[in-house]
Amino acid sequence: MEIRDELKYSEDHEWILIEDGIATIGISDYAQDAMGDVVFVELPEVGSHVDAGQTFGVVESVKTVSDIFAPVSGEVVEVNKDLPDTPDSVNSSPYDDAWMVKIKLTDVTQVEALMDAEAYRSCIAKQ
Amino acid sequence: MKTTPLNNVHRQIGARMVDFGGWDMPVQYTGVIDEHLAVRKAAGLFDVSHMGEIEVRGQGALDYIQELTTNNAAKLVDGQVQYSAMCYENGGVVDDFTLYRFAEGHYLFCVNASNIEKDFAWMQGVLEKGGFPDINLTNLSDSYAQLALQGPASDAILGRLTDTDLASLVFYNFVEGEVAGVKTIISRTGYTGESGFELYFAPEHAEKIWHALMEAGASDGLQPVGLGARDTLRLEKKYALYGHELSSQITPLEGGIAWITKLDKPSFIGKEPLCRMKEAGVPRRLVGLRMTEPGVPRENYPIFVDDEEVGIVTSGTMSPSLKVGISLALIATGHHTLGTEVSIGIRNRRVAAEVVKTPFV
Numbered sequence: 001m002e003i004r005d006e007l008k009y010s011e012d013h014e015w016i017l018i019e020d021g022i023a024t025i026g027i028s029d030y031a032q033d034a035m036g037d038v039v040f041v042e043l044p045e046v047g048s049h050v051d052a053g054q055t056f057g058v059v060e061s062v063k064t065v066s067d068i069f070a071p072v073s074g075e076v077v078e079v080n081k082d083l084p085d086t087p088d089s090v091n092s093s094p095y096d097d098a099w100m101v102k103i104k105l106t107d108v109t110q111v112e113a114l115m116d117a118e119a120y121r122s123c124i125a126k127q
Numbered sequence: 128m129k130t131t132p133l134n135n136v137h138r139q140i141g142a143r144m145v146d147f148g149g150w151d152m153p154v155q156y157t158g159v160i161d162e163h164l165a166v167r168k169a170a171g172l173f174d175v176s177h178m179g180e181i182e183v184r185g186q187g188a189l190d191y192i193q194e195l196t197t198n199n200a201a202k203l204v205d206g207q208v209q210y211s212a213m214c215y216e217n218g219g220v221v222d223d224f225t226l227y228r229f230a231e232g233h234y235l236f237c238v239n240a241s242n243i244e245k246d247f248a249w250m251q252g253v254l255e256k257g258g259f260p261d262i263n264l265t266n267l268s269d270s271y272a273q274l275a276l277q278g279p280a281s282d283a284i285l286g287r288l289t290d291t292d293l294a295s296l297v298f299y300n301f302v303e304g305e306v307a308g309v310k311t312i313i314s315r316t317g318y319t320g321e322s323g324f325e326l327y328f329a330p331e332h333a334e335k336i337w338h339a340l341m342e343a344g345a346s347d348g349l350q351p352v353g354l355g356a357r358d359t360l361r362l363e364k365k366y367a368l369y370g371h372e373l374s375s376q377i378t379p380l381e382g383g384i385a386w387i388t389k390l391d392k393p394s395f396i397g398k399e400p401l402c403r404m405k406e407a408g409v410p411r412r413l414v415g416l417r418m419t420e421p422g423v424p425r426e427n428y429p430i431f432v433d434d435e436e437v438g439i440v441t442s443g444t445m446s447p448s449l450k451v452g453i454s455l456a457l458i459a460t461g462h463h464t465l466g467t468e469v470s471i472g473i474r475n476r477r478v479a480a481e482v483v484k485t486p487f488v
Contacts, residue, residue: 036143036355037160039445040423040452058474060423062159062444063355084421 001124002029004095008111009120010071015095018111023072026099027059027090030124035061038090043079043100050076050103052110057100059090068100072110078102131176132272132333142353148241150177152354159355163447166319166360167488170278171352172340175325176333179243179268181236181250186261188232194395195253196226197379197388203228208299208316210387212379213249214397218404219375222246223367223384225316227301235267237325239369243268253396272333276340277323277360280347285324287343289313307339318357320364320486359444365415365455365485371426371441372413372455380404381457383413411438412463415485418452422471422478429472430456430480437462440471448488458482 003009008016013031017024032038040060050056050070057068079101083089089097105111115123128151137144142153153174156162165171183192192200198211205228212223222242227235238246247266254262276285282293291304291313301314312327328336341349358368365383367373373382380388380401389395390402404410416424424443429436443454454471462469465484470477 036155037158039160040421060445062359062447063154065423065425 001033002095003117003121003124005117007095008071008114008116009123010069010114011123012069012071013124014068014071016071016111016114018105021105021108022077023074023103023105023111024099025071025101025103026094027068028120029094031066032091032094032098035059035064035066035090037062038087041083041087041090041100043083044076046076046079048076050074059087070103071114072103072105073107074103074105076101077104129177131174132330133174133176133337136334136337137174137351140351142351145354147177147354150240152177153351155353155355156351159353159359160447162350162352162356163359165348165350166278166321166352166356167448168279169348169350170276170280170284170323170344171319171350171356172337172344173275173277173352173357174273174337175275176272176330177240178273179236179238179240179246179266180271180327181238181243181247182263182265182267183234183236183250184263184265185232185259187259188234188262191254191259191262192226192234193392195250197384197395197397198226199389199392200226200228200234205230206300206302208301208314210299212373212384212387213246214379214395214401215375216396216400218378218397218400220369220373220377220379220382221249221375223369223373225314227312227314237273242369270329271327272330272336274326274333274336274340275317275319275323276326276344277317277319277352278321278349280344280349281321281323284340284344284347284349285313288339307336309336311336318366319360320366320488321360356447358442359447362442362444362453362455363446363448363486363488365413365487367413367455368442372457377457378404380409381411381413383455385409409460411457411459413441414456414458414463414482415487416440416454416456416469416471416480417449417483417487418471418478418480419468420479421452422473422476423452424454424456424471424473424480428454430458431470431472431477432462432467437469446487452480453487454480
């Protein structure tokens with residue numbers, strides 16, 4: 001189970017990379033493994049606004065439908081356009097090819113509520 | 128939670144286990160798609176020991192079974208299997224199952240795991256109403272483990288472990304033989320649409336037979352297969368699953384098993400309401416839908432024609448073989464014909480789909 005030290009994590013198993021006030025978001029290796037073969041990804045539209053805790057997308061495996069929750073609030077400035085055509089990359093490359101959205105943060109302090117890699121490790125160890 | 132005799136094996140080889148109707152069962156080993164494709168291209172081994180076995184013995188067994196079941200059991204000869212169902216008085220389905228005839232006065236029902244107690248009680252109730260004084264019913268579910276070996280390589284693999292002449296064993300027939308030295312009922316049946324076998328034997332031999340088969344099939348690409356792929360494999364072939372396509376609220380005429388519902392039989396429980404339904408026109412039909420836009424149909428999603436809700440998805444998935452969303456659906460008669468364009472309500476959207484020929488593959 002890969003957990004990258006440079007990333008932040010949410011309790012809903014999203015990873016978040018913060019760079020220059022932009023949060024790049026995907027789902028963690030743990031989450032993709034729990035879902036199984038991902039066959040469908042639905043992402044929000046560029047320009048839409050999301051609030052922390054709100055559903056902004058859906059990832060479906062053969063067996064399950066999982067909402068993706070925004071870990072932070074802001075404007076969607078970019079989505080991974082390749083992902084709907086290559087949903088299996090969520091399984092093969094959750095931290096790289098399968099990034100989902102970039103959100104321009106409206107409240108930088110929300111980042112403080114996220115877990116660092118060490119906290120996330122102990123979070124999933126309990127599950 | 129109930130376990131099969133292979134529970135330890137599943138855990139040792141890293142299966143993901145789920146609660147399936149009170150049974151601790153493997154849902155996947157390597158992954159649903161990988162396992163699905165292995166069965167289509169090579170072979171897969173399924174632990175289906177959770178399935179139930181109910182024995183009917185005694186003089187008059189055929190008459191009892193004819194009253195109990197929708198198909199014509201009189202057509203069965205010794206060593207033959209029949210797909211059948213039993214209905215409530217109102218025509219709703221109690222269960223669907225395979226029926227094995229060993230001899231005159233000796234039959235075995237292989238029933239759905241989640242329905243074992245319900246089926247046995249229903250069968251007992253029919254017996255107690257009278258008319259069948261010499262019939263004995265026995266729930267043998269704990270006396271049998273069951274493995275399904277499915278896929279084009281199944282004959283070659285099983286042939287290495289048995290002296291039984293598999294080539295002369297035709298579809299929906301069975302023989303009592305030995306597999307890896309263990310007394311086994313070898314049945315050429317299955318739930319995948321591929322050639323293959325269902326094997327019944329005493330539970331204490333389950334690990335021995337499992338390992339013998341996995342070893343014998345290694346060179347052919349035999350893989351263990353979980354319930355996840357069992358579901359996608361049967362869905363691609365439009366095989367009904369109780370609780371989805373069939374239930375106490377769905378008649379066999381609606382749920383796609385009219386072909387095993389013999390309304391010309393003199394009598395069976397549920398026949399009258401089913402005859403009336405047929406005469407009045409079956410109100411809804413089970414069809415196959417294929418998405419024509421991206422999306423994955425799921426159970427209970429509504430189906431629309433224009434703005435009218437005309438049906439409901441009973442099972443759906445992304446087909447591993449076709450890589451497109453497919454579903455089985457109960458749809459109002461009139462909208463059920465091939466080529467009908469519908470839309471499926473997926474979350475807040477309507478996504479286009481079409482009634483297509485089944486099986487899907």
